[in-house]
Amino acid sequence: MKKKLIKRVFFASVLSLGVACAKSPNSPPSSTVPVTSGKTQSIAWTGPDSIARKTTFFEPTLAVGPQTFDILIGKKVDSLTYTPDTQWTVTFSPTMPDMEDMTSPNNVQPKKIPGGYYQGTVNFNMSGLWRLTFTFKHIGDTTVVSQYFDVVLQ
């Protein structure tokens, strides 16, 4: 229980490396400032080097229009510590599973920004359930990892 708490505190400190930035729905995406003010979703997985990793998805503002999001790949250092892993190229595709995987135009693929984050822009063109499917390609080998995160725009 204590370990879990320490882990959470540490992870929160990693997440708060950046400065939260309020954005209007139509403003162009920032390229340097991580969005860490919203909710997060995480997926734990194991990389090609058999080291545990955790993908953290920082949800964008859940409103119709172009919205900036961040994604962070953490590589496990020890049982309590993760360090940003930037040895990946990240692409994503937003779809609406209820709409025959309808997608939206004008999305901006994630790029590396300071702090080990990847930042992109998802263009929500209607409300409902959206699925953001990410593809991580490891630099230096052929490892490809695919993960998705669901968000709901009310």
Next chain:
Amino acid sequence: MIQAVMFAFIIVPVAAFGDSLAASDSIKTSASSDSMNRLDGIVVHGTQTKELPAGPTSTERILTNNPEITLIRRGASAAEPVVRGSSGNDISVTLDGAHLQCACTDHMDPVNSYVDDNDIAGITVETGGRALALGGPVLGLVDIKLNKAALGNAGLQWKIGGQGSTIDKGISGNACVSYSSERFGLNVAGSGKDVGDYAVPGGGKIPYSGVKAKNLLAGAIFKPSENWEINATYLYDRFWDAGYPALPMDVGFSQTQHSAIGFKNTSLDKLAWSGLLYANATSHAMDDTHRPFVPMHMDMPGAGSTTGAWSLLDFTKNENLFHLRLDWRQSIQSASMTMYAYPNPAMYLETWPKTSTDGLKASLTGEFPIQEKLRLETGIIVESQSINLLSELGRRQENAIQLGLPYERSFTLPGLSLGLRYAQTCENDIGVSAAFSSRPPAMSELYGYYLFNALTNRDYIGNARLSPENIVQTELSGKFTWGDVKAKGALWALVKKDPIETIDAPDISPMSYGAYGARQWHNGDIEKRAGGEVEIKYEVLDHLELQSVNHADHAWVSSDNKEPVSAESGGKLLALLKTKHITFSPELEWAPPQKRYDALTEFTRAPGYAVTNLRFKGKILLGRQIFWRAGIENVFNQKWNSSLDWERFDTHTPLYRPGRNFYVGMEINSRVEW
């Protein structure tokens, strides 16, 4: 093409020329009793006797008695008018010159769908300069004149009528009470109908083709002085459970309320002033709950409202006749879609984000005698239109597709018309005319959002950066009388520069289930259209008259424009055999084989048809006037449909028109004077 244009003139080898500036005066005649039977009967304004039409009328049937008009049908009701191959945003359908903002993104509630045939006093169809002069677009104005209360000898009149038909087990009824006096008149008319799914030849019914409707039209007229006349009109119309077999869903309800106050003033010599102040509101909801296979239930409500006014000043100076007209309107429209994907959260978007459209149009037209028989007709028009995207959600969703789009567009556009008319006599004349105008993009074309079109099976997205399209229309028209033969006709051609059309948008993912893709409006290069109409009336004997109404349209569009073109050729040939008590009218509706739009192959060949109808009507005087009518439509029970009819959505087979139909109707009139 040329073939199509020629066709009309082979069928009716009579050279007909005439009235300059378009098919214009077709309207003046349409409401008169000696017209070419356009309303299938004698239509008199207000409370006077209205003789029963010779067939089971509908507003659509009255519309198509004008040769310039064809119809796009998605079912048995609420057909969409096409004027010389132009439809939708290219043309305008008005009520006494008043705009009415429809509420449906899918054209399920065109303006004419809110008018019962009992409401109609006449229909004005204008194109070219005459349309501009009446506040309409150059490509076509259809103005439906509503029945008005009338002045006259003091008296009370009532009327009650009904009709039934076998093919759709349809019944309808109407009643009217009116009061008239020298200075005041009142008129209240109501009607209702309940029409079931219609049957087609070979057995079986077309599902989702019935409709229920009710309608109320009330009017009052007051003449406070010799030179002033003030009238008020209120129209309420609601239709519900209206089936559209060519669409994936039906209409739960569509409703409008329209109020108008008009006036006429003739106090000054050589000057007449008339005007109208109006306001109306429509609401609408689609309904997919009756369809058996619905991938996802949807709610699709829409609303529209318009406030507006027009003023027309007619005056003469030195034998020159001038018309100064001002039109103003403000329309608000909105529509949305909620899709229920249980158990996931509902999805929502605004297909018509709430917008306001402000329009102001001024036109000055004049008629100048050059010689005794030669007259110059010219006009100048200035139009200002502004469309403002009001909805915050709409702005954000539009911005998702059209990054950085303008939320407001304003246009100031000029128009010009010029015509020459040579009138040998009142019944023989020939004219040429040309008109130039620009049409601003409509709200749907700027900000429409995932508007599904079942004919093309594609979703449509607006383009907020559209420019106006520029149109030049030319026409040769005339009328001719030779003994017992009267003819009138027109040959016309138009060119559009920067036409507003659509192209495939591969970057935009379609939203609708099974849609082939998305399209977006853009300004194309050049579009050309040409066609002609001929009407012939031949009094063979004192009691026998032949009439022929024909039209041929064709369009040339750029190769990247994949949109259906609504040009159609066809006609109607009928005989009127009048005896003292009965009028018998055999009628032949025909069309040659021609192109039909097909979503998969773009175009297929629509077979031609020739459908026969037999109609009877008569009058009995039994203290009161009793009018009756009866007849058989599609006598030979043929399978047919028009090239503009959409196909059935459920089976992707032709949407055939009704098979053999027997109908009977009766109307009783009575008037008490004191």
